[in-house]
Amino acid sequence: xxxxxxxxxxxxxxxxxxxxxxxxxxxxxxxxxxxxxxxxxxxxxxxxxxxxxxxxxxxxxxxxxxxxxxxxxxxxxxxxxxxxxxxxxxxxxxxxxxxxxxxxxxxxxxxxxxxxxxxxxxxxxxxxxxxxxxxxxxxxxxxxxxxxxxxxxxxxxxxxxxxxxxxxxxxxxxxxxxxxxxxxxxxxxxxxxxxxxxxxxxxxxxxxxxxxxxxxxxxxxxxxxxxxxxxxxxxxxxxxxxxxxxxxxxxxxxxxxxxxxxxxxxxxxxxxxxxxxxxxxxxxxxxxxxxxxxxxxxxxx
Numbered sequence: 585x586x587x588x589x590x591x592x593x594x595x596x597x598x599x600x601x602x603x604x605x606x607x608x609x610x611x612x613x614x615x616x617x618x619x620x621x622x623x624x625x626x627x628x629x630x631x632x633x634x635x636x637x638x639x640x641x642x643x644x645x646x647x648x649x650x651x652x653x654x655x656x657x658x659x660x661x662x663x664x665x666x667x668x669x670x671x672x673x674x675x676x677x678x679x680x681x682x683x684x685x686x687x688x689x690x691x692x693x694x695x696x697x698x699x700x701x702x703x704x705x706x707x708x709x710x711x712x713x714x715x716x717x718x719x720x721x722x723x724x725x726x727x728x729x730x731x732x733x734x735x736x737x738x739x740x741x742x743x744x745x746x747x748x749x750x751x752x753x754x755x756x757x758x759x760x761x762x763x764x765x766x767x768x769x770x771x772x773x774x775x776x777x778x779x780x781x782x783x784x785x786x787x788x789x790x791x792x793x794x795x796x797x798x799x800x801x802x803x804x805x806x807x808x809x810x811x812x813x814x815x816x817x818x819x820x821x822x823x824x825x826x827x828x829x830x831x832x833x834x835x836x837x838x839x840x841x842x843x844x845x846x847x848x849x850x851x852x853x854x855x856x857x858x859x860x861x862x863x864x865x866x867x868x869x870x871x872x873x874x875x876x877x878x879x880x881x882x883x884x885x
Contacts, residue, residue, distance in 0.1 A: 590866065652716075794815065838853050850873065
């Protein structure tokens with residue numbers, strides 16, 4: 585059985601607290617459980633105060649067979665920066681990567697080794713009875729990755745394509761899996777957020793049919809209110825409806841501070857917005873195809 589753990593983002597102490605809460609114990613080969621494995625949904629770097637320790641904890645568990653982990657968009661972005669800057673960590677220029685850069689500034693060889701390890705992580709998991717992806721499950725994207733990106737360490741050329749050819753199938757499908765569906769607002773539609781920012785897109789509820797929904801109903805995890813009138817058919821985007829009889833799918837990415845986290849009986853967003861709520865969320869999967877609120881485990885700072 586598996587314990588699916590949401591976006592950790594460098595909060596090593598919360599991760600330790602969660603693992604102990606779930607019954608894992610620390611050994612010379614990292615945290616382990618006699619009957620279960622942890623599954624990390626990606627985004628375990630950046631933002632938090634203990635990124636270096638977080639990576640070591642998760643990597644040790646994975647390498648000793650006590651956990652699985654997949655890539656999130658934060659890991660992919662920092663791999664792209666690493667390759668672009670020819671392995672020079674000090675040249676990272678994305679503000680979201682700053683804390684990771686600072687923690688590894690004195691440990692460049694260790695960081696280079698971690699990046700090589702990150703490239704060995706998959707973009708999704710299909711385990712017995714469940715699926716795990718960072719942001720969005722797409723059968724088409726999954727099939728593309730299976731056919732075009734061999735298992736094992738992902739080649740640098742793949743990450744270079746994400747940076748240089750954003751419209752390529754490789755970029756489109758990898759970003760779909762790790763960033764989800766984005767709805768681009770029409771040019772003549774202007775929304776002002778509570779911070780005075782005018783966003784040009786919003787994250788979609790990709791697992792539902794979009795037809796007949798309002799802009800607000802179509803959005804997911806947005807920090808501003810969208811119009812409450814139906815999206816016109818002329819600009820209606822395509823969705824990726826997730827079948828009712830498909831295996832439960834777990835994902836992170838969407839900052840769900842107050843939930844709900846179980847969106848449907850087989851759809852669960854496990855991200856509790858650790859950097860905002862100072863809490864970490866996990867789902868203790870028991871093999872059942874119908875998800876239950878009673879299986880959600882939350883630990884707080």
